[in-house]
Amino acid sequence: MHCTYFLILTSSIIFTTMAASKLTKEMSSIATSNTQFGFDLFRFCGREQPNQNLFMSPFSISTALALTHLGARGDTAKEMKKVLHWSSDEEIARGFGGYLPLLKQSDGAGYVLVGAQRVYVSKILSVNPDFNKAATQQFSADAQKADFRGNPDVERVNINKWVGDQTRGKVQDLLPSGSITPDTAMVLIQATYFKGKWMHQFNPRLTQKAEFYAPGGTLMVDMMRKEREFHYHHNEELKCAAVELPYMNNTGGDYGHDLSMLVLLPDARDGLNDLEAQLSHDSLDKIMKSLRSVKVNLQLPRFSMESSFKLKKSLSSLGMPTAFSDADFTGIANGLSISEVFHKDVIDVNEEGSEAAAATAVHVNEEGSEAAAATGMVMKRMPIIKPFVADHPFLFFIADKRAVVDLNEEGSEAAAATGVVRARRSVPIIVLCIADHPFLFFITDKRADMVLFMGRLFKPSSGATSRDEL
Structure with a gap:
């Protein structure tokens, strides 16, 4: 798995699942x-x-x-x-x-x-x-x-x-x-x-063959690629990353979609069984409410x-x-x-x-x-987002160069002759993520938070499977 982080300054966007206007x-x-x-x-x-x-x-x-x-x-x-x-x-x-x-x-x-x-x-x-x-x-x-x-x-x-x-x-x-x-x-x-x-479709010309680490051996799959902001969260307790891919509809806007696919990717290549055993309605709901807008270079297999x-x-x-x-x-x-x-x-x-x-x-x-x-769908592996700890030399920029800057636990305070400006900023990252091992996925109707479909992908190249007397 390859992961690259690029620091950018942006405001954090928090959202929750969309409630249907007629939800009872x-x-x-x-x-x-x-x-x-x-x-x-x-x-x-x-x-x-x-x-x-x-x-x-x-x-x-x-x-x-x-x-x-x-x-x-x-x-x-x-x-x-x-x-x-x-x-x-x-x-x-x-x-x-x-x-x-x-x-x-x-x-x-x-x-x-x-x-x-x-x-x-x-x-x-x-x-x-x-x-x-x-x-x-x-x-x-x-x-x-x-x-x-x-x-x-x-x-x-x-x-x-x-x-x-x-x-x-x-x-x-x-x-x-x-x-x-x-x-x-x-x-x-x-x-x-x-x-x-997809609200943000993948360019077929960027799809390339890539490795997928399935049980029993490595497979070559068609890996799709997209770089943009996705709703993303890493859950430390479940040791998995979550990314939401919205589907297009006529309401418009990134946060107005009716349906979406949520992908849960374990941190470990062999971590799917543990994730599956721990996941519940409450933990899934917590993940959905913790999603944030993060810029991700996503690679997702076709299947x-x-x-x-x-x-x-x-x-x-x-x-x-x-x-x-x-x-x-x-x-x-x-x-x-x-x-x-x-x-x-x-x-x-x-x-x-x-x-x-x-x-x-x-x-x-x-x-x-x-x-x-x-x-x-497989999704490109989503890595753990490491905490940002400024314990060594770094660069920072504030627009008004006349300002005196005080950086502390609460945020930053910039003082100049004309007044004081306070701002809270998060420092998210651009994450290159490769879903190169098994994961879970859900298609949900967000108008009622109804899970319509759920699945797990172990082998993207597999065909039809039959489950008799399960």
């Missing part, structure tokens, strides 16, 4: 719960697949499970609430009901962010009308009758086509062959699609990633096993249980921006039936 307490609570659940699930899946790329949408998964939770009762509902970090039915209803309408941003906003929910119901299943009403009102989920008993694979193809349409072709074959059977009662789907350009999951094992281990056996979904219909939860994600990161998509399918069977079910 319940929306904020759901966003917090989403992040907490996301870290729990991400860590579990990460332990099952060490030193491997991992990418998921906690938002898509939690939304699909929230839709399913509408029909949960008794211990089934209690366990789901605990695992998803929800406090009440009212919070779920108001939180998702308030946030989901925001996922209708098309190209006119400067970016695309869309979400869709749908429930496929067996023609022979009699569904509680209260569930249908709540699914429509709270989750904007439309219902489709499906002939699972007579044409299970035709319906599987239909569902996969709908998911592909909602994600602009990015998520294909969410439901694998054989996952829909004549015993399928219901499939609850959530799909999310995002495409955005693509695809992941697919079966989440029954993960969700059961996290604390909601009853939903998969002896379940109580009588709010939907009698005798139902979840047989599998399928999730699939895709992301591409390049000089222009990012494109990411995710889809989740909660596959519900009638209890007692056999489920043949199978249920979705």
